[in-house]
Amino acid sequence: MKLSYYPGCSLEGTASDYAASIAGVAELLGLTLAELPDWNCCGASAAHSLDEQAARALPLRNLRLAQRIGLDVVAPCALCFNRLKAGAKALAARGEAVTLRVWDLLDLLTQPAFLRLITHRLVRPLTGLQAVCYYGCLVNRPPAITDAASPENPGNMEKLLAVLGATPLDWSFKTDCCGAGLAVARPDLIDRLVRRLYDRALRAGAECLVVSCQMCQANLDLPQARISRQAGQAYDLPILYFTELIALALGHPEVPQWLARHLVDPRPLLTAKGLL
Amino acid sequence: MPPSDFTEDLAAALATAGLAVDACYQCRKCSNGCPLVFAMDLPPDQVIRLALAGREADLLGCRTIWVCSSCETCTTRCPNGIDIAGVMDWLKEQAVARGLAVPEPEVRDFHRAFLSAVKWGGGRLSEPLVMALYALKGGRWLKKLRRSAAAGEVATALELLRRRRLRLAPPKRLTGAGEVAAILRRW
Numbered sequence: 001m002k003l004s005y006y007p008g009c010s011l012e013g014t015a016s017d018y019a020a021s022i023a024g025v026a027e028l029l030g031l032t033l034a035e036l037p038d039w040n041c042c043g044a045s046a047a048h049s050l051d052e053q054a055a056r057a058l059p060l061r062n063l064r065l066a067q068r069i070g071l072d073v074v075a076p077c078a079l080c081f082n083r084l085k086a087g088a089k090a091l092a093a094r095g096e097a098v099t100l101r102v103w104d105l106l107d108l109l110t111q112p113a114f115l116r117l118i119t120h121r122l123v124r125p126l127t128g129l130q131a132v133c134y135y136g137c138l139v140n141r142p143p144a145i146t147d148a149a150s151p152e153n154p155g156n157m158e159k160l161l162a163v164l165g166a167t168p169l170d171w172s173f174k175t176d177c178c179g180a181g182l183a184v185a186r187p188d189l190i191d192r193l194v195r196r197l198y199d200r201a202l203r204a205g206a207e208c209l210v211v212s213c214q215m216c217q218a219n220l221d222l223p224q225a226r227i228s229r230q231a232g233q234a235y236d237l238p239i240l241y242f243t244e245l246i247a248l249a250l251g252h253p254e255v256p257q258w259l260a261r262h263l264v265d266p267r268p269l270l271t272a273k274g275l276l
Numbered sequence: 277m278p279p280s281d282f283t284e285d286l287a288a289a290l291a292t293a294g295l296a297v298d299a300c301y302q303c304r305k306c307s308n309g310c311p312l313v314f315a316m317d318l319p320p321d322q323v324i325r326l327a328l329a330g331r332e333a334d335l336l337g338c339r340t341i342w343v344c345s346s347c348e349t350c351t352t353r354c355p356n357g358i359d360i361a362g363v364m365d366w367l368k369e370q371a372v373a374r375g376l377a378v379p380e381p382e383v384r385d386f387h388r389a390f391l392s393a394v395k396w397g398g399g400r401l402s403e404p405l406v407m408a409l410y411a412l413k414g415g416r417w418l419k420k421l422r423r424s425a426a427a428g429e430v431a432t433a434l435e436l437l438r439r440r441r442l443r444l445a446p447p448k449r450l451t452g453a454g455e456v457a458a459i460l461r462r463w
């Protein structure tokens with residue numbers, strides 16, 4: 001299976017661990033991700049906050065590049081996905097033909113065919129790993145853009161974790177906002193939102209959170225030491241990418257190297273579970 | 277007489293932008309689900325109400341639009357299909373386009389730095405460049421250094437560097453860099 005791949009800017013930078021795990025999983029699953037040539041930044045929150053025209057035009061350029069190639073396009077970042085979907089909707093509303101589908105990477109890899117493939121290739125079930133799935137905002141919201149069937153209570157990541165042999169726990173905060181867009185300008189606000197997510201995850205019995213977006217990952221991983229200091233409580237909650245867990249369960253040899261790039265080190269937990 | 281900041285056209289201007297607000301019946305579902313309402317001076321339902329009342333100056337100067345995280349919870353849940361998050365964006369854009377003073381200059385300046393970084397960086401975002409542009413803006417970095425509030429940020433940056441996650445080299449300059457710069461000409 002071959003798709004166009006829109007990695008987005010942060011996968012070339014701080015989210016290089018996510019990028020590596022995606023390449024690893026694609027290889028394991030026989031998925032060819034052909035990077036969209038000459039793709040540009042989608043403009044993210046900055047564009048839709050200050051420049052509506054740019055917020056439309058930037059993803060449209062990417063979409064046109066993808067349409068020229070003709071393959072469906074997949075994005076691993078919630079915001080990039082959301083902007084590309086918005087672009088596709090805008091084109092369709094203008095009566096232009098949209099010949100491809102825009103996929104969110106998690107949605108793609110939890111299609112029945114991939115779940116079956118993962119089941120067959122499983123070599124190290126993640127037995128005993130207690131996790132909550134954290135989807136964040138923009139993969140699912142607003143459904144008029146994302147076409148999410150269940151924006152308030154998505155379940156595809158839980159389904160995946162169950163296939164991997166882990167124990168996905170139920171909680172009410174899986175689509176609550178972590179405030180990532182405000183992380184630089186108003187870290188005090190995100191500390192409050194993120195701390196509540198930690199507390200709720202712990203209350204649900206989780207040992208880690210699993211995410212499908214590098215902004216959520218960064219926003220839950222990077223400030224954990226600061227939030228712990230302020231709270232007077234040592235949070236030690238690894239924030240794992242779903243792709244890292246797929247690769248781990250499928251026996252990819254490079255998983256420990258990716259995990260070593262997190263700030264909250266997931267290796268002690270996974271070692272204690274006999275998974276590393 | 278309406279108050280002096282009354283603009284009859286506000287709701288009409290929003291409607292033209294695809295952001296009609298007149299169906300709001302003040303159920304407050306938007307505000308009840310808003311994760312950032314604790315930091316706002318006007319809850320989202322009042323933003324919509326004031327938009328209907330034409331209170332443009334109050335809205336363009338409020339804190340709410342800047343601490344809104346664009347999480348889209350309100351837009352998803354509004355029973356009347358009002359794009360509340362879209363209204364927040366529209367107000368932010370207007371406030372900046374008109375050069376008004378805003379109560380959260382940090383948020384505004386971060387967005388500006390981001391767009392400038394994409395434009396000057398050749399079409400993709402360089403994370404170190406956006407941080408540098410943001411830090412330099414208004415001497416923010418110096419002020420922070422004086423308060424030694426930058427220590428945490430420097431520590432995080434060093435942790436990322438140690439893990440080879442800070443890419444200091446600029447991103448690839450796109451063949452379409454000119455197209456992107458034209459889209460972002462205002463920044």
Ligand code: SF4
Nearest residue numbers: 300302303304306354
């Ligand atoms: S949810 Fe919609 S109808 Fe209800 S108060 Fe908010 S904007 Fe008005």
Ligand code: SF4
Nearest residue numbers: 310344345347348350
């Ligand atoms: S988009 Fe903004 S106003 Fe709406 S719920 Fe989220 S933070 Fe609140």
